[in-house]
Amino acid sequence: MLKGKTALVTGSTxxxxxxxxxxxxxxxxxxxxxxFGDADTPKAQIEALGVRAEYHGADxxxxxxxxxxxxxxxxxxxxxDILVNNAGIQHVAKVEDFPTERWDAILAINLTSAFHTTRxxxxxxxxxxxxxxxxxASAHGLVASAQKSAYVAAKHGIVGLTKSVAxxxxxxxVTCNAISPGWVLTAxxxxxxxxxxxxxxxxxxxxxxxLLGEKQPSLQFTTVEQLGGLAVFLSSPAADQVRGxxxxxxxxxxxx
Ligand code: NAD
Numbered sequence: 001m002l003k004g005k006t007a008l009v010t011g012s013t014x015x016x017x018x019x020x021x022x023x024x025x026x027x028x029x030x031x032x033x034x035x036f037g038d039a040d041t042p043k044a045q046i047e048a049l050g051v052r053a054e055y056h057g058a059d060x061x062x063x064x065x066x067x068x069x070x071x072x073x074x075x076x077x078x079x080x081d082i083l084v085n086n087a088g089i090q091h092v093a094k095v096e097d098f099p100t101e102r103w104d105a106i107l108a109i110n111l112t113s114a115f116h117t118t119r120x121x122x123x124x125x126x127x128x129x130x131x132x133x134x135x136x137a138s139a140h141g142l143v144a145s146a147q148k149s150a151y152v153a154a155k156h157g158i159v160g161l162t163k164s165v166a167x168x169x170x171x172x173x174v175t176c177n178a179i180s181p182g183w184v185l186t187a188x189x190x191x192x193x194x195x196x197x198x199x200x201x202x203x204x205x206x207x208x209x210x211l212l213g214e215k216q217p218s219l220q221f222t223t224v225e226q227l228g229g230l231a232v233f234l235s236s237p238a239a240d241q242v243r244g245x246x247x248x249x250x251x252x253x254x255x256x
Contacts, residue, residue: 001027001028001232001235001236002024002027002028002029002081002082002232002235003027003028003029004028005028005029005030005081005082005235006029006030006031006032006073006077006078006079006080006081006082007021007024007025007029007030007031007032007080007081007082007083007084007235008031008032008034008069008070008073008080008082008083008084008117008121009021009024009031009032009033009034009084009086010034010035010060010084010085010086010087010113010117011034011035011060011086011087011088012031012033012034012035012042012084012086013033013034013035013036013037013038013039013042014035014037014042014186014187015184015186015187015188015224016086016136016181016184016186016224016227017034017035017084017086017087017136018033018042018224019224019225019227019228020084020086020134020136020224020227020228020231021033021042021046021084022045022046022049022228023225023228023229023231023232024082024084024228024231024232024235025046025049025051025053026049026232027232027235028051029051029081029082029235030051030052030053030054030077031046031051031052031053031054032053032054032055032056032069032072032073032076032077032080033046033053033054033055033056034055034056034057034058034060034069034087035057035087036057039055039057043055052076052077054072054073054076054077056068056069056072056073060087060108060109060113061105061108061109061113063112063116066113066116066117066120067116067120069117070117070120070121074124078124079121079124079125079127079128080121080124080125080131081125081128081130081131081132082131082132082133082134082235083117083118083121083131083132083133083134084134084135084136084231085113085114085117085118085133085134085135085136085158086136087109087110087113088109088110088136088154088188089105089106089109089110089188090106090148090151090188090191090192091105091106091150091151092147092148092192092195093147094146094147095149098149098150102150103149103150106150106151106154107150107153107154107157110151110154110155110158111154111155111157111158111161114135114158114161115161118133118161118165118176121133122165122169122174125169125172125174126169126172126174128173129172129173129174130173130174131169131172131173131174131175132174132175132176132234132235133162133165133174133175133176133177134176134177134178134179134231134234134235135158135159135161135162135176135177135178135179136178136179136181136227137155137158137159137162137178137179137180137246138151138155138180138181139180139181139182139215139248139250139253139254140152140155140156141155141156141158141159141178141180141246142156142159142180142246142248142254143253143254145215158178159178159180159246162176162177162178162244162245162246163244165244166243166244167244169243170243173240175234175239175240175242175243176243176244177234177239177242177243177244177245177246177247178245178246178247179227179230179231179234179246179247179249180246180247180248180249180250180254181222181227181249181250182215182216182221182222182248182249182250182251182253182254183211183212183215183216183221183222183250183251183253184221184222184223184224184227185208185221186224189211192211193207193208193211194207196210196211212251215253216250216251216252216253217251217252217253217255217256218251218252219251220251221251222249222250222251226249227249230247230249234247
């Protein structure tokens with residue numbers, strides 16, 4: 001379905017980003033990977049699906065590096081057809097104790113980076129009259145939790161950015177939507193489980209069950225493969241008129 005298209009997924013060396021990259025590659029899209037850590041293994045896994053893969057290690061908190069990544073993608077593939085803004089970090093602390101440099105980093109990586117990639121990707125999408133911008137928000141883009149002020153502010157912000165961009169592109173073949181996962185068992189959440197287990201003197205499994213019990217009525221994690229499936233749907237012709245939504249995939253979290 002996506003043969004000949006190019007998808008750039010930020011923060012795709014692990015977790016949700018890698019799963020979305022894989023799902024799009026399975027539909028035939030070439031992939032530009034980004035993120036920290038080992039890039040060779042994810043790149044080889046994408047190439048094994050029969051598409052081209054390139055990697056750029058831009059730090060999403062650095063606008064000049066983001067510009068460089070977008071130029072790199074255009075030089076390798078002509079343009080970015082599908083932009084997935086996924087890179088994100090978390091920090092948990094009360095607002096009065098929140099380290100100001102963590103606030104700045106979360107806003108820069110989880111929100112401002114998407115402004116930069118979007119503004120740089122849109123002109124070529126408009127020219128082609130086709131494009132998909134998929135922002136990985138969160139249940140925390142729709143509702144809040146205590147001790148996550150920066151993350152909640154950034155994720156609410158990206159839902160707002162999604163709606164504005166969707167309106168600006170409404171008469172074109174470019175769509176912009178957000179995906180709002182609940183708990184997904186990735187490195188980002190494993191750290192919160194481990195911290196909770198240590199704090200409360202309980203096992204990791206107990207901490208995991210508490211985490212789900214508090215927020216996610218299905219009591220099951222959303223899987224990265226399910227999120228990959230949603231990104232494929234949003235990239236399909238069936239989603240041509242899906243514009244400006246923040247699509248929850250959260251086991252009922254935000255239905256409460
Ligand atoms: P993860 O830690 O497994 O992956 C994060 C990715 O972002 C990694 O590839 C990492 O290298 C990259 N990254 C981090 N800082 C970066 C930077 N400065 N520049 C470039 N890349 C950077 O976490 P994940 O759970 O897969 O999270 C992916 C996205 O999903 C995030 O935006 C997160 O907020 C969102 N999300 C996660 C959950 C969850 O339960 N895991 C729920 C809702 C939303």
